Amino acid sequence: MGTGPAALAGRALDALSPPPRLVDWSLLAVVVLEAVTGFVSFTVGSPSGWPIFWLHRILGLTFLAFLGFKLVRVRHRLARLAEWRASTVVSVLTLLAAVGAFATGIAWVFGLDVRLAYWTLLSVHVGFGLALLPLLAWHLASRFRLPRRRDFEGRRTTLKYAALLLGGGVAYRSQELANRVLDTGGEDRRFTGSQPREGAGNGSFPVTSWVADDPDPIDRDGWTLTVAGEVETSPEYAYDELAGESGETGITGDSEEALLDCTSGWYTVQRWRGVRVGDLLETAGVRERARFVRFVSVTGYRWSLPIEEAREALLATHVGGERLSHGHGAPLRLVAPGRRGFQWVKWVHRVEVRRRDDPAQWVVTLLSGFE
Template identity: 85%
Template sequence: METEEASLARRAADAVSPPPRLVDWSLLAVVVLEVVTGFVSFTVGSPSGWPLFWLHRILGLTFVALLGFKLARVRHRLTRPSEWRASTAVSVLTLLATLGALATGIAWVFGLDVRLAYWTLLSVHVGFGLVLVPLLAWHLRSRFRLPRRRDFEGRRTTLRYAGLLLGGAVAYRSQELTNRVLDTPGRDRRFTGSQPREGSGNGSFPVTSWVADDPDPVDRSAWTLTVAGEVETPLEYGYDALDPERSEAVSTADKEALLDCTSGWYTVQRWRGVRVGDLLDAAGVRGDARFVRFVSVTGYRWSLPVDEARDALLATHVGEERLSHGHGAPIRLVAPGRRGFQWVKWVERVEVRRRNDPAQWLVTLVSGFE
């Protein structure tokens, strides 16, 4: 028999909860939006992109409320084994993935920095989010019920959703304030969510590789950098011609730049090498060129618009040290304002092109596999 307190709690939940079918589909919509905004945020390194990250976090906190409405409605199915069906296993897996995504995300924003094997908590959070999409779709399929027209009618439904989003925004701002007041490690996170790595040189920040990129160390004496494509004079340089400590063939440059890795950390370092603009000028860029593609020894590649590429650096040193193999030696791209996976390591070709390279997105997933 329901107690008076439980009855009051249920009526309060019913008063603020959207219609049940709308809650179910809203959960799927929020998860899809979270995956989309999370994926797009991987490509955003400039502070002007902060609204995308805010949206991702507010939607995540809104998801918590929607999940609460859902669990309040179906808790008896989970707590009574006699009512379990085959679809209940999918429901339980979906709930576990949801709790995993929420727990790792919340722990990360408060600055908890632990690694699970190769992965940071932020990487694990991303993994849970990716798993959630098929699980939630499968769960809805097993209990497929389209929303009815009356579920959308009335000002009350609009106000409920507005309140949920507003509550998510307030909760997020409260979290930021809590981090500052309690002086937690999460206070120093960048707007992307990345945590700082202090120091100078190779040992001051982690060695990470995108997907399967993990080549053997490159022999500097046999390595060459080729500049080709839409240029008047294709060029080829050995390592000694680009080494700031030895070269007189090209002028060297220093640049302080922030590297923000999608695995959840950032570092500010002074990089030294050769300006891409100097290489392009030496080769003579043709008038119809629009993009510059940087290609790794693994086949990995990324392209930048010509004007942006001119201000980029091909670095041989970080701090006062030669780049280590793990950080991209002999030479890596330094592209301020871009995320870490776009700073191509182990560069061996610079290709000037008339068109962008949409296939680079696929290559990021398959490069390094043999």
């Protein structure tokens, strides 16, 4: 039996590695959990949601260990190019997606802030992750083998999984420490991982659109905002009335400093000015059975908030003392503190007071803007 570094590393891997079939199914389970926690994290803007982000990062580091166990087991087959089959090609594509997801994730948390065409590294990381899920399922289907009962027996397997998760947690905390020691800028990030964008006004933070939302610039003079649904009256407002640029608006303007955290990986704190949604609802006369308020964009995009939260939200015409630019949602965009950027609806032209929530809004976010 060898005693060199390679032999010692091999024995250490054998000691930690669960049975081969459990490794395969653990890879799928971790990828599914990563997809779920990644999706949920897009909706979390309040610091109380930090456990979701911790779990996502720890599972990602644990995934690397399972991937290592897998590669050690199959490395000889991958090295024999003459024996490759269609299933081998799927395996290699799966490996590339896994390495891409891990590498871009690690680069992002260590402070690398570059753009690849229109996308940040975080967006590329999400893309690799979305590709990995079907590829891994396809890979497992080509070599389908259910775990056996004996794979689960004994305390040793339980201890191995506990050690792997603990190792992922230690690695994550070590990464945070390395960020502080190396001064990578990680200390300026939010708990979501988003990087700061400094300054005030339209030019100080990026213009981003969700999926296909990209309308032509809107003529402020011909645009109106309508309040409808479970209200006693359905008033319409011209831009000047909401922006405080009319001599007799009938609407009291308001402003608020709020943090916008975009799911593409940046955040900014700005002073937003416009009208409080609660003032619009009070003027329209909300009916007693109303429970939600839906904000609808000219593109068809929409998002709903519980009515009490909606009352405190702002419909902004200005940011940082400037009129909103088209890219940032002019004439009017929703400002919803504690929500992620994709929920801050741009180009709002309709406010609908409703009795029920709108689960279809999740589908609309993927379809809006397409002709």
